[in-house]
Amino acid sequence: MISARSAARWHWKNPSVIPGFGLTLGFTLAYLTLIILIPLAALGWRSAALGWFDFFRLITDARTLGALKVSFSTALIAAVVNVVFGVITAWVLVRYDFPGRRIVDAIVDLPFAIPTAVAGIALTALYAPNGLIGSFLTPLGIKVAYTPLGIVIALIAIGLPFVVRTVQPVMQEISKEVEEAAASLGANRFQTIFRVILPGLVPAILTGFALALARGIGEYGSVIFIAGNIPFVSEIAPLLIVIRLEEFDYGSATAIATIMLIISFLMLLLINVIQAWSRRRFGYEQ
Amino acid sequence: MEIRVEKIRKEFDLYPALHDVSLDIKSGELIALLGPSGSGKTTLLRLIAGLEQPTQGRIFFGNEDASYKSVRERNVGFVFQHYALFRHMTVAENVAFGLTVRPKAQRPPKAEIRRRALELLDMVQLSGLEKRFPNQLSGGQRQRVALARAMAIEPKVLLLDEPFGALDAKVRKELRRWLREFHDRTGHTTVFVTHDQEEALELADRVVVMSQGKIEQVGSSDDVYDRPNSPFVFSFIGESANLPVTVEGGAVFFHGAPTGLSAQRDGAARLFFRPQDVSLADEGPGFTGPVTASRRLAGTRIAEVELGSSEEPCHVEIEVPLDAAASNGSVLSFRPTRWKLFY
Numbered sequence: 004m005i006s007a008r009s010a011a012r013w014h015w016k017n018p019s020v021i022p023g024f025g026l027t028l029g030f031t032l033a034y035l036t037l038i039i040l041i042p043l044a045a046l047g048w049r050s051a052a053l054g055w056f057d058f059f060r061l062i063t064d065a066r067t068l069g070a071l072k073v074s075f076s077t078a079l080i081a082a083v084v085n086v087v088f089g090v091i092t093a094w095v096l097v098r099y100d101f102p103g104r105r106i107v108d109a110i111v112d113l114p115f116a117i118p119t120a121v122a123g124i125a126l127t128a129l130y131a132p133n134g135l136i137g138s139f140l141t142p143l144g145i146k147v148a149y150t151p152l153g154i155v156i157a158l159i160a161i162g163l164p165f166v167v168r169t170v171q172p173v174m175q176e177i178s179k180e181v182e183e184a185a186a187s188l189g190a191n192r193f194q195t196i197f198r199v200i201l202p203g204l205v206p207a208i209l210t211g212f213a214l215a216l217a218r219g220i221g222e223y224g225s226v227i228f229i230a231g232n233i234p235f236v237s238e239i240a241p242l243l244i245v246i247r248l249e250e251f252d253y254g255s256a257t258a259i260a261t262i263m264l265i266i267s268f269l270m271l272l273l274i275n276v277i278q279a280w281s282r283r284r285f286g287y288e289q
Numbered sequence: 290m291e292i293r294v295e296k297i298r299k300e301f302d303l304y305p306a307l308h309d310v311s312l313d314i315k316s317g318e319l320i321a322l323l324g325p326s327g328s329g330k331t332t333l334l335r336l337i338a339g340l341e342q343p344t345q346g347r348i349f350f351g352n353e354d355a356s357y358k359s360v361r362e363r364n365v366g367f368v369f370q371h372y373a374l375f376r377h378m379t380v381a382e383n384v385a386f387g388l389t390v391r392p393k394a395q396r397p398p399k400a401e402i403r404r405r406a407l408e409l410l411d412m413v414q415l416s417g418l419e420k421r422f423p424n425q426l427s428g429g430q431r432q433r434v435a436l437a438r439a440m441a442i443e444p445k446v447l448l449l450d451e452p453f454g455a456l457d458a459k460v461r462k463e464l465r466r467w468l469r470e471f472h473d474r475t476g477h478t479t480v481f482v483t484h485d486q487e488e489a490l491e492l493a494d495r496v497v498v499m500s501q502g503k504i505e506q507v508g509s510s511d512d513v514y515d516r517p518n519s520p521f522v523f524s525f526i527g528e529s530a531n532l533p534v535t536v537e538g539g540a541v542f543f544h545g546a547p548t549g550l551s552a553q554r555d556g557a558a559r560l561f562f563r564p565q566d567v568s569l570a571d572e573g574p575g576f577t578g579p580v581t582a583s584r585r586l587a588g589t590r591i592a593e594v595e596l597g598s599s600e601e602p603c604h605v606e607i608e609v610p611l612d613a614a615a616s617n618g619s620v621l622s623f624r625p626t627r628w629k630l631f632y
């Protein structure tokens with residue numbers, strides 16, 4: 004099947020009945036160029052001006068490496084947590100009708116709407132050692148505010164809607180009949196969920212994961228309040244960029260931005276490849 | 290496996306979808322549930338499967354009370370109207386699913402599962418398509434995958450909800466014949482839902498006619514067509530005409546005029562007959578009126594006759610010989626040869 008497809012002569016796209024392909028593609032490319040590619044090219048050009056040696060020296064600076072590690076690891080953990088709880092949240096919203104369901108549904112979108120700084124300050128107030136939640140955690144020896152754990156919590160709050168909103172519509176589409184079919188064939192709840200429902204959601208979950216991850220890596224406003232910004236411990240890369248800018252150290256700022264961009268791009272590319280594979284594997288494409 | 294449905298009542302939010310339905314299904318029978326939309330066919334089928342729980346009443350599988358068993362425990366094969374195939378699994382994986390989810394102790398070895406899946410696909414004439422995904426199949430092929438998948442668990446009972454509903458007329462006919470052969474070969478107790486009466490009459494050993502959450506009649510095709518026991522069944526199955534009549538002193542009158550028919554019981558009634566069960570009567574009592582429309586239908590002609598007073602005319606369609614004078618405006622007189630009164 005796959006070999007037959009690749010053997011067929013490559014062309015732009017299957018002939019479509021919908022006109023305007025040329026026009027819309029042209030528009031899309033121009034648009035992406037203006038708002039994404041040109042700024043990124045400027046960034047690339049700037050860091051190229053540094054030369055390889057300086058670039059390498061700047062990104063291997065201990066503080067930079069520390070910040071990158073904090074940024075990527077917290078974003079990754081938060082995205083994984085969001086996948087789990089986002090899927091559960093989507094499940095509850097799709098499958099159960101309970102009083103206040105619409106309100107819960109609306110609350111999911113709040114992190115999209117409120118200024119991230121507000122979210123950050125609110126979370127800090129809650130999780131600070133004398134805060135509403137923090138005062139319970141401190142006696143247990145758990146410190147949230149001013150640690151990487153605080154960053155993870157902020158990123159979880161910010162990233163949740165991405166997973167819920169990408170998974171929810173696909174879950175809605177999986178008909179109740181499919182679940183009933185699995186049950187009538189003798190599958191228990193566990194088997195139904197893990198062998199029938201979740202595999203069908205994999206492409207959507209990956210999309211949600213990628214969005215939450217990307218957002219987490221770039222997040223600034225909500226993190227800087229709760230993180231405490233201790234170099235090597237809870238200082239995120241975007242903050243370090245701002246610090247370098249304030250020190251008029253444009254070379255450093257550019258180098259950190261560029262390496263973040265490269266790592267992010269590679270990660271998103273990888274997710275996209277896995278996704279393309281899973282879409283095919285799970286029968287979404289003819 | 291015999292199935293006995295005993296005084297089942299099913300309410301959805303206090304709205305009764307089924308009222309006190311009782312039905313005996315013999316082992317190895319092919320039964321059709323036939324009725325208009327919303328009459329409760331799917332609900333009854335789902336209750337038998339265990340996909341719904343009855344509000345009242347019981348369901349027996351053989352001598353065993355299955356009323357509160359879950360769908361997993363009932364071991365029924367259920368084919369859904371929209372197939373409900375697992376889109377992320379190949380055809381072979383779909384068919385094998387019921388075997389692969391069995392507890393380890395009862396699960397056949399992998400090679401055996403695969404062999405069984407391929408055998409079933411062969412039986413539904415889909416050999417060679419086992420590696421495809423459901424969305425690479427036609428509707429009729431998906432339908433047969435769904436059937437093979439349901440058969441894989443060796444169910445005692447096969448339940449199908451409008452199995453051919455989404456298919457075109459030709460494929461439908463083919464699959465209909467195929468299902469009948471399949472049933473005769475495997476000897477399962479099979480219940481299928483349809484709202485296509487032709488399908489029900491042609492395919493089933495017995496037809497269950499339902500209306501508004503009740504069973505109107507259960508019987509062979511001949512029973513429900515030739516001996517309908519209610520006005521609903523008479524008008525739902527096949528073509529029919531009905532007229533308001535009164536019975537007085539054993540004679541049937543229509544709009545005060547004798548019709549030449551006689552009956553036992555006096556009172557107001559409705560007279561039902563089929564278009565082909567009439568004979569033209571040139572003299573004597575009968576139904577007389579002008580022809581308002583006529584059309585050729587294969588070997589016969591259908592004439593629409595206006596009866597009764599001009600204030601409240603009744604139109605009936607009857608079959609007339611091709612050579613009868615039945616052009617528009619000509620007056621026809623006829624008498625039903627087979628008919629039934631409902632008081």
Ligand SMILES: Nc1ncnc2c1ncn2[C@@H]1O[C@H](COP(=O)(O)OP(=O)(O)OP(=O)(O)O)[C@@H](O)[C@H]1O
Nearest residue numbers: 301302306324325326327328329330331332333484
């Ligand atoms: N889950 C449900 N909740 C509420 N009402 C329901 C539900 N399922 C069915 N009903 C109602 O029960 C009645 C019988 O429905 P059912 O699906 O059994 O009809 P049907 O004979 O299969 O019709 P169709 O030919 O349209 O499929 C309908 O009036 C329907 O609205």
Ligand SMILES: [Mg+2]
Nearest residue numbers: 330331332482
């Ligand atoms: Mg139905």
